Amino acid sequence: MRILSPAIPVFMLLISFTGRAQGVLSGGIESQTALYRGGSFGSNNYLKLDYLNGRFSAGMQVEYYPEPLLGYDLNLKGFGVPGKYLAWTEENWSLTAGDFYDQFGTGVIFRSWEDRTLGWNNSVGGGRATFRTTGDRLSGKILYGAPRRFLGYAPRQVAGGEVTVRIGPVSVSAAVVDRIEERQSDLSSMLALSWGGGPFTLSAEYVGKKGGHAETAVLGFADRGISASMTFRRLEGMLDRTGMNYLPALCQQQVYMLATLNPYTTFADGEIGGMGDLFYRFKTWKFHVGGSMIYALPSALVGHDTRRLCYRDINIDVEKKWSRKFKTVAFVSIQENSPSHGQRKATNAQNVFVLDGLYKFNSRYSLRAQLQYLYSEELTKDWMAAMLEAGFAPHWSVHISDMYNHGDTREHYYEAGVTYAWNALQVALSYGHQRAGYVCSGGVCRWQPEYTGGILRLSYNF
Amino acid sequence: MKQLFCSLLMILCLGGMLRAQDPSAVKLQTLDGKTVTPATWADGKTPYVVSFWFVTCKYCIEEMDAVSEVFDDWYAEVPFRFIAVNTDDSRSLSRARAMAASRGWDSFQFIYDTNRALVRAMNVVSMPHVFLYDRNGKLVYTHVGYAPGDELLLLKELKKLK
Numbered sequence: 001m002r003i004l005s006p007a008i009p010v011f012m013l014l015i016s017f018t019g020r021a022q023g024v025l026s027g028g029i030e031s032q033t034a035l036y037r038g039g040s041f042g043s044n045n046y047l048k049l050d051y052l053n054g055r056f057s058a059g060m061q062v063e064y065y066p067e068p069l070l071g072y073d074l075n076l077k078g079f080g081v082p083g084k085y086l087a088w089t090e091e092n093w094s095l096t097a098g099d100f101y102d103q104f105g106t107g108v109i110f111r112s113w114e115d116r117t118l119g120w121n122n123s124v125g126g127g128r129a130t131f132r133t134t135g136d137r138l139s140g141k142i143l144y145g146a147p148r149r150f151l152g153y154a155p156r157q158v159a160g161g162e163v164t165v166r167i168g169p170v171s172v173s174a175a176v177v178d179r180i181e182e183r184q185s186d187l188s189s190m191l192a193l194s195w196g197g198g199p200f201t202l203s204a205e206y207v208g209k210k211g212g213h214a215e216t217a218v219l220g221f222a223d224r225g226i227s228a229s230m231t232f233r234r235l236e237g238m239l240d241r242t243g244m245n246y247l248p249a250l251c252q253q254q255v256y257m258l259a260t261l262n263p264y265t266t267f268a269d270g271e272i273g274g275m276g277d278l279f280y281r282f283k284t285w286k287f288h289v290g291g292s293m294i295y296a297l298p299s300a301l302v303g304h305d306t307r308r309l310c311y312r313d314i315n316i317d318v319e320k321k322w323s324r325k326f327k328t329v330a331f332v333s334i335q336e337n338s339p340s341h342g343q344r345k346a347t348n349a350q351n352v353f354v355l356d357g358l359y360k361f362n363s364r365y366s367l368r369a370q371l372q373y374l375y376s377e378e379l380t381k382d383w384m385a386a387m388l389e390a391g392f393a394p395h396w397s398v399h400i401s402d403m404y405n406h407g408d409t410r411e412h413y414y415e416a417g418v419t420y421a422w423n424a425l426q427v428a429l430s431y432g433h434q435r436a437g438y439v440c441s442g443g444v445c446r447w448q449p450e451y452t453g454g455i456l457r458l459s460y461n462f
Numbered sequence: 463m464k465q466l467f468c469s470l471l472m473i474l475c476l477g478g479m480l481r482a483q484d485p486s487a488v489k490l491q492t493l494d495g496k497t498v499t500p501a502t503w504a505d506g507k508t509p510y511v512v513s514f515w516f517v518t519c520k521y522c523i524e525e526m527d528a529v530s531e532v533f534d535d536w537y538a539e540v541p542f543r544f545i546a547v548n549t550d551d552s553r554s555l556s557r558a559r560a561m562a563a564s565r566g567w568d569s570f571q572f573i574y575d576t577n578r579a580l581v582r583a584m585n586v587v588s589m590p591h592v593f594l595y596d597r598n599g600k601l602v603y604t605h606v607g608y609a610p611g612d613e614l615l616l617l618k619e620l621k622k623l624k
Binding site: 026027028029030048050057089094101102103105106107111113114132136139166169171194196200201218219220221222223224225226227228229230233246248250251253254255277279280281286288290358360362363364365366391392393394396397418421423424425426459460461462 | 487492493495496497516517520524538551552553554555556557558559560561562563564565566576577578582584585586587588591603604605606607609610611612614615617
């Protein structure tokens with residue numbers, strides 16, 4: 001409440017001063033409230049407001065957690081205004097004071113971002129200046145501030161700058177970032193190159209710091225009907241407890257629930273790996289083959305002098321449109337994961353098979369059905385899952401799903417829910433029994449404990 | 463708590479000021495890495511749709527497939543542009559480009575918002591989320607989520623802009 005007090009009046013004052021000039025006030029509301037079996041509850045609520053008048057803008061994000069949802073850090077409990085800013089933006093330069101998000105290069109050296117599903121927000125509170133020349137041949141930015149921690153700021157600062165030069169299809173970027181904690185400096189630097197010509201794109205990036213480095217290369221080919229993408233990355237000694245290094249797991253992002261049961265997380269101490277995708281379209285068929293392979297580096301392992309498997313997978317999906325009304329997807333994912341990041345020999349393998357069908361009865365009514373099976377001889381062994389979803393466009397959809405572990409625990413994880421959408425409003429009510437597991441995105445994971453209960457989700461923007 | 467709700471009430475009372483989002487200054491990337499801002503989207507000639515998507519958003523892809531299949535027919539009735547804003551992070555960016563090229567979305571214009579600056583500026587909470595603007599950049603329709611058939615509502619709104 002202490003943080004909230006000055007922020008809202010200042011924001012209102014700014015609006016009242018500039019209101020006659022017909023500025024633009026926009027915002028978004030998101031609320032998730034859960035009632036768990038046993039009587040406890042959790043509620044995460046966000047209100048974001050932005051005001052723009054000509055070159056001036058201001059905004060804030062209010063967050064309220066009477067009790068954080070299960071799996072979110074209890075330090076979030078309470079009120080806060082962790083996102084507030086004032087900015088002035090000209091065509092070729094800008095100044096920001098307050099809380100902001102930014103990224104240098106691919107984010108390995110620095111990324112501040114928000115993901116409410118993960119409860120992750122490392123916005124930087126401080127100042128930023130950006131510039132670019134006409135034609136965008138030269139651009140740059142400098143920033144300084146303290147990263148967000150819960151509803152306040154972390155006891156450390158980050159300072160950095162990035163310059164990009166663009167000549168035709170080639171661009172070169174260089175950046176430096178310093179993390180300062182207890183008067184100790186931790187400097188890192190980045191050099192990146194990207195090129196695009198015809199259907200090809202190529203980019204490479206090097207990040208170095210004391211005791212660590214990361215190299216990334218991406219090659220893309222995109223043409224009508226067939227396209228491909230390959231990414232390679234080697235990193236060593238990149239563990240960063242400030243959370244400003246963005247090190248997402250270099251493996252396939254999955255859509256189906258059984259394929260996401262055992263996610264891989266980046267081994268920042270040292271790994272080398274690659275990920276590739278190939279897409280092909282032929283008449284009413286669409287094919288995709290994707291895979292990844294990641295090994296732990298010997299320097300990051302204790303007592304091993306060779307690379308050890310961390311993770312590998314291969315995924316194939318075939319989509320077929322049989323008619324204007326009926327479409328199917330067949331999906332296979334073969335995954336092998338080392339829970340010790342290669343430190344121990346044991347790995348967990350799982351094979352996931354999915355059949356997904358969508359039938360449109362007419363322009364309003366549709367039915368989607370999914371059958372999934374996971375075969376494994378490790379961990380909790382075999383799983384099966386099914387999902388049915390009925391769509392009543394343009395406002396309603398209803399779904400039921402069940403995930404059943406018949407290899408070990410013989411437990412059902414079920415959910416039933418209804419969603420209503422109207423313009424920018426979406427309201428979803430669901431009830432279910434959720435399994436414990438990691439919810440991961442972009443190299444950040446949140447442990448989600450098992451629970452049974454109902455959740456009401458609401459979002460609206462204006 | 464009381465202060466918060468009083469302030470919110472004051473904000474809502476400023477109804478005359480409530481308008482659509484204006485993210486015109488946000489810097490985004492094109493397919494070939496050039497920087498663009500949404501300020502250039504309103505061309506005074508044709509309305510345009512802004513649609514947010516990412517590679518593992520099944521509903522986003524279904525919606526874009528549905529619009530892509532009827533794009534030429536719609537365009538014959540109401541010339542319009544479809545701007546697909548990809549919100550994947552740096553890891554999936556190349557995959558997003560490859561996926562977009564392979565799915566036959568040839569009529570769309572692709573923009574990349576790798577650190578979700580436009581998502582924040584337009585207060586997009588969940589995806590898919592489409593915004594329809596008239597030729598002068600005024601927001602006339604928005605819809606969040608997708609069920610097969612939702613695209614017809616978009617067409618209905620587009621026809622009003624003839």
